[in-house]
Amino acid sequence: MGLFLKYILSILIFFPLVSGIFLFFINKENERLLRNLATFLSLVEFIISIFLFVYFKSSAYEFQFVEKFRWIKTFGATYYLGIDGVSLFLILLTTLLSFISLLSSYKYVKVHVKEFVILMLALETFMIGTFAALDILLFYLFWEFMLIPMYFIIGIWGSARKIYSAVKFILYTLAGSLIMLFGLIVIFILHYDQTGSFTFNILKLYHTHIPLGLQIILFIAIFIGFAVKVPVFPFHTWLADAHTEAPTAGSVILAGVLLKFGIYGFFRFAIPLMPEATLILTPFILVLAVIGIIYGALVSMVQKDLKRLVAFSSISHMGFIMLGLFAMTAISVDGSILQLINHGISTGALFLFVGMLYERRHTRLISDFGGIAKKVPILAALFMITVLSSIGLPGLNGFVGEFLILVGSFKQYTVFTVIATSGVIFAAVYLLWMFQRVMFQNITNSKNEQFKDMDLREIVTIIPLIFLMLYIGLYPTPFLSRIDPTVTHFVNMINHHKYAYNLIKAKIGLFNA
């Protein structure tokens, strides 16, 4: 047990990959076995990750379950893993959603099953690795690896315009991350110039002193890299296409986990590495975030395609998270991190439902549905809960995160917060309107008469998410108590730099307000 806990992160990271290699030796004709085995293995993975949650010391902000080995000695790269309250939940989210998306694809993925499950497991490895890595090089490695399986998942099992979307997805994110790599390398070299030793250890790089002008340039570079992933307003067009064309499992992972990397990157890398530049550029970032909230909501309102609607709603939700993160108060950052989890859960569930509807009718156009609530009471009820969670109805998870974000940002950025809050109204408009057109009214299309309700597998797929929605909504303490120390430490670290920032502000007379 002791050894298990000591190396639990490595086990978590490589277990799916090893499982994938193991599945490689199974005959591809045997699709049933492949599916069941892959799902089972991802469930095992999820159960392993629960140990993280149980043994996580909730009062500490330091990294836990740390593993450190020499990797490339010449330029100081190490195999350095560790998690804090933020990455803990993101890893849990990853393992849960991986399991769920494998379980959800029993019907959706019909061809190349073997390749699909292996790619999904590989993807899981890379995602967890990205969250657990504390070494920039290791982080970047996992970060880029992640794109490969996703590219194939969209490109092979996607719908109509899958190749276009897959290429767009990979080029967009690759362009962003290469700009980011440039920034990271500059910091690496600066650190070498200052201390005379090569290191990719993020905790050591935090102490790098970067001159302000360079800091702003680097911040913009790294910002673009992460902003593409989030996605922040003008960098979002890949998202709608990728989400829409990806298979259900792909959409769930994209929305549930991949979008989180942007925020996680800001939290772990961009902001602590360049705090002064962050503080100076915050107003601009917040403007983008708020535009994203309203823009995403408005565009989502007039979509005709269900998946596209959910995709644009993601843009809106991620805007809230950006707002909370960059408002930089303990409450709002707490809310942002919680909202990351919430968004993964609710949007993931929304995509699952859209996938279920698609499996039944082979269309995603809202106008093709209507009146099916009568035929599918269970689906309608669970879908409703998910929609409400996404709207941010109190008592469900979305509310807690959104409210913390808004209340935390309110004092310093009142105007932004007020505008952002109006996004809550739009959320109700587009989601309820969608729900009404899909579920309510009379059946107008005779094909909908034959609608089948959810079977046991589908209910099992959804239930964990619904449970979490209610749980986080009613009793978020287990989550917040683990997130809070990390976040408080983070905010204190930034506030520490406020002094220098204020000096700069006085000197250049920026933002005198």
Add this chain to the structure above:
Amino acid sequence: MDTKDLLVWSIPFFPMLGAILLGVFGKYLKNYAGYIGSISIVISFLFSVALFITVASTHGFTAILYPWIYASTFKTNISTYIDRLSVIMLVMVTGVSALVHIYSIGYMKGDKGFARYFSYMNLFVFSMIMLVLANNFLLLYVFWEAVGFCSYILIGFWYEKKSASDAAKKAFIVNRVGDFGFGLGVMLIFVSTGTLNYTSVFGMMPSLPGYLVTIIALLLFAGAVGKSAQFPLHIWLPDAMEGPTPVSSLIHAATMVTAGVYLVARCHVIFSYSPFASHVVAYIGGFTAFLAAFIALTQYDIKRIIAYSTISQLGYMFMAVGIGSYAAGIFHLISHAVFKGLLFLTAGSVMHAMSGELDLRKMGKLYSKMKITAVTFIVGALALSGIPPFSGFFSKDAILADTFNKGYYILWIMGEVTAFMTAFYIFRIIFRVFFGESHVDPSVHVHESSKVMTIPMIILASLAAVVGFIGIPPFDHSLFYLFLHRDFQNSFVFSPFVNYYPWFLLSSISVLAGALGIYTAYLFYIKQAFDTEKIKRIFKPVYELSFNKVYIDEIYDQLIVTPLKNFSVYLWRVVDTFVIDGAVNGLAQGFASFSGRVRRVQNGMVMSYALTLMIGVIALLAYYFIK
């Protein structure tokens, strides 16, 4: 948890249990669903009465269930605050709910969603109880939205009808607009006081700058405007009548819509420290009361008329709490809950008898066929019109007397005119439905409703007749005032009395107004003394204005909904697809065409590759030589 706490928590517990049971196992419960739903509410009502007795003899207290959101300095609990105001609300809510639930057993009989209906209703009662019990603004906000959500699913209960699902959506979204303000208010309270607990927040009010208090109060009031359907957010309530009638009775007359009034009364400290905000409340209330009554004059749908009447009566309540007469407002809230609940139930009974018909023009002469319904309806109507000794007389006059004596003459005049119109439109219903000539479709078999429906109606009617006596004028010496006024003592007195006219003088004026209204209706619809068509023609603009609900829906549609939709389409088609995506794809195409040119260099001729290589070698050698 001591016994008192246990008592408190058992009140919301039973409806919640009922909601879960019915929601999950509803399919298997069949007709028992109605009994389970009703019994859970009745138990809850009994506990409420017990709590009422406990609190009446002691002071208020707080009961904490568990810590809810603890993030850094933001700390809120799931906890309740019990004082006299909350227990009065509690008894009213659970009492009316219990009666409506019992009524629903008869009304909803045979509906496919019988169990679903009771599950939703129990969920609503749970949320409403928690709303009343909450001890901090966040919990209040949570259940504020939760009752809105219950209202949403209940309005859209018959979701196959497009009108019903549209109305549900409209209700939710309009409420959201109000809640937007409310939410900002809650945030502002936290930011300026650092806490959300009622007692701590109220304690800090005197020390806050005036403008901040005003903003907080106005933001909170925005929530109240949405929930209580005041102008300009009243448009959802008439449409909400698409839901089953008991829902209209419980949610859209007796309980949920009065939450706004409860909010202002609960936050009376905040409002009293901002006379400006209070006056906004009062005048919006007064204007809404007048506007809604004006619209109600010409409508033909019974339920819609009663809905406008609800809006109008809620306006009275806001008028009362806006001028600082909190007890009077709450008194009207209670008596209104009783008689308006009654009116809806009886309207439902009529509708039931008429197989769902609601149009005034297709009724008449029903009195002989459904006596109980008719009598109870008339009792409710008399109470609404403010005719003594029915409850509406006492409560409405408590408000009107205060408006006059506190010097708000404009409000008083509006109130009196509204009282006249109120009496007119409600008796317009009575005369056209129960008396006069019959326009009933002969194929409809009109019949009296079953006992399970009539008994709650009778109970409510007798309550409507007697409940006013707890507030026998002069109001500030009445039982009700003396019981409640302890809770309002800590508010700042911003509107002292300027006149001391005796109550009977003022009352007689309003009774006169009411009686005049009834008499006018009598002249119109029984005597047929005037040619209605001619009057319609003479007052055509006024009539059209009233008949088309002052065009508010259309104005919103033209001013907000359509432009917003067009703007969104513009954003999607032009900004997103054309500008941003165009830029991205343009960049990609630019690279592609550039590479298309560059790739010509690679012509496949081995010799030219070799030549290039050689040139490279030469250049390298030259470089090293020069270096």
Add this chain to the structure above:
Amino acid sequence: MLFYVFSIIAIYSALMVILSRNPLTSALYLVLCFFAIAGFYVILDMEFLAAMQVLVYAGAIMVLVVLVIMLLNLANAKNIPKDFHQMFIAVISFILLFFEIFLYAIKGSGKVPTGIYTTAFIKTIGNTQIIGEFLFTKYIFPFEVASILLLIAIIGAFIFARRKF
């Protein structure tokens, strides 16, 4: 004196290799050129290499080339068009290249003789023995690799020359 003779033969025959139209003529001139280079080796006291040069190049490789020319009957393949554009650039660039080599050659690296294998020393042992000693001691590994390379080349040639792939 002998050096100049060999130089003239080598350069002349090399020019003829690339200028003569008939590949067979080119091949024969190339053989001549190889012989001249072997002559250089002799002047430089590397008789063993000279022998190898004649055996491997002039003997084995050129025989192979001539064989292929015969086999494909290329002796009269003259109708290949010329690309003057390419030729022009090539000539210019090779004049430049030669110029550079020339500059490097006369500039020298400034290195002085450091090794112990002076001409006299080699003569006492004999150059064949020395090379053999080196090949089988210090360079044994590359030597073995070379043998594998040859094996691969044999297989490769066999595969390429097969009628069907």
Add this chain to the structure above:
Amino acid sequence: MDINAYLIVAGILFSIGGLGVLIRKNLIVVFMSLELMFNAANLGFVAVSGYLNLISGDIFVIFVMVVAAAEAAIALGIAIAFYREKGTINIDKANELKW
């Protein structure tokens, strides 16, 4: 003789060989030009090795010969295959290595 003289001769031979590679279109002649370039390099090795009193240059020449032999076998094999494929040995016909 001076070392420079050998190197210049080697340079001339190398240049002529390279020129042959570039201006001739006949695959066989190109191959022969390549051999010429090898030999020029060999000459340079031997000359420098002798000048510096070393032996490694000479050893290297032997390896170059090995490689040249191997290359000859392969290259001529390719030439035959190419001729069989295209019916000519015009090197400009080998133009598929593009785009």
